[in-house]
Amino acid sequence: MVRAIMHGCNGKMGQVITGLAQDDEGIAIVAGVDQYTEQKNDYPVFKSLAQCDVEADVVIDFSNAAAVDALISDCVAKKIPVVLCTTGLTEAQLEKAAAAAKEVAVLKSANMSLGINLLLKLVKEATKVLVPAGFDTEIVEKHHRLKVDAPSGTALALADSINEELNNEYAYNYDRSQVREPRKKEEIGISAVRGGTIVGEHEVIYAGPDEVIEFKHTAYSKTVFAKGAVEAAKFLAGKAPGRYGMEDVI
Ligand SMILES: NC(=O)C1=CN([C@@H]2O[C@H](COP(=O)(O)OP(=O)(O)OC[C@H]3O[C@@H](n4cnc5c(N)ncnc54)[C@H](OP(=O)(O)O)[C@@H]3O)[C@@H](O)[C@H]2O)C=CC1
Numbered sequence: 213m214v215r216a217i218m219h220g221c222n223g224k225m226g227q228v229i230t231g232l233a234q235d236d237e238g239i240a241i242v243a244g245v246d247q248y249t250e251q252k253n254d255y256p257v258f259k260s261l262a263q264c265d266v267e268a269d270v271v272i273d274f275s276n277a278a279a280v281d282a283l284i285s286d287c288v289a290k291k292i293p294v295v296l297c298t299t300g301l302t303e304a305q306l307e308k309a310a311a312a313a314k315e316v317a318v319l320k321s322a323n324m325s326l327g328i329n330l331l332l333k334l335v336k337e338a339t340k341v342l343v344p345a346g347f348d349t350e351i352v353e354k355h356h357r358l359k360v361d362a363p364s365g366t367a368l369a370l371a372d373s374i375n376e377e378l379n380n381e382y383a384y385n386y387d388r389s390q391v392r393e394p395r396k397k398e399e400i401g402i403s404a405v406r407g408g409t410i411v412g413e414h415e416v417i418y419a420g421p422d423e424v425i426e427f428k429h430t431a432y433s434k435t436v437f438a439k440g441a442v443e444a445a446k447f448l449a450g451k452a453p454g455r456y457g458m459e460d461v462i
């Protein structure tokens with residue numbers, strides 16, 4: 213059985229994963245880390261990973277970007293693999309995660325669902341055919357009103373996947389309100405909608421001459437992300453240092 217520490221254990225995703233792990237004989241949450249350590253879990257909760265004295269095989273992280281620097285340092289110090297799911301990381305944090313992967317196994321993914329991980333591949337095929345034929349690419353993401361980062365990590369991952377097929381020559385446009393000019397060809401538009409309890413929707417729109425093709429993924433519950441994170445943790449426990457992704461798990 214894989215022993216996991218849940219970083220951000222009292223948050224929305226932390227609690228869904230805690231529930232899922234209770235019914236899974238392949239994984240046990242042996243400790244948690246959160247800002248407030250009041251006891252609502254059947255495992256001990258610490259204020260930081262550094263303070264956690266419980267032995268574990270892997271850390272699962274769903275917290276917030278401000279917590280990730282310390283998390284990465286603590287994982288390296290303790291030599292524990294980490295499944296990094298928090299979004300909204302800075303360039304410096306992404307570089308820190310890449311450097312940490314030389315010391316421990318790091319699996320970073322903005323979206324743990326099967327559907328989005330398939331879509332990341334499908335958009336490459338679509339881009340290859342459609343962009344040279346004159347199609348423009350726009351991404352629209354929708355999330356619940358409590359989400360603090362925008363655009364979503366998934367929207368950025370989709371844009372990166374598309375841009376790789378375009379030799380990374382396209383710029384991302386998040387806001388057209390400040391200029392009065394036609395859309396540039398070499399850009400990918402990314403728009404964010406926030407409201408209510410929307411779990412997560414991502415649309416990739418290819419708009420061409422007289423025709424439009426749209427790919428859409430809708431998450432109906434946080435369980436799709438939680439299941440992916442649990443499988444990723446089982447996969448990562450015991451792995452050699454290096455960078456891993458959900459494509460290695462699925
Ligand atoms: N990769 C994926 O598939 C998915 C990624 N996410 C991402 O995961 C992250 C968390 O999402 P969600 O659970 O909805 O958010 P929540 O805000 O509900 O949960 C985050 C938890 O982390 C806690 N936290 C804050 N600072 C620290 C710290 N220094 N150490 C440990 N814990 C801390 C928060 O405490 P407090 O409330 O007191 O601040 C809160 O309990 C977000 O970045 C989100 O975008 C979400 C879903 C899927």
Ligand SMILES: O=C(O)C1=N[C@H](C(=O)O)C[C@H](O)C1
Nearest residue numbers: 299322323359364365366412
């Ligand atoms: O904050 C969320 O809820 C989600 N965040 C992730 C992201 O930023 O892409 C993944 C998912 O869509 C839910």
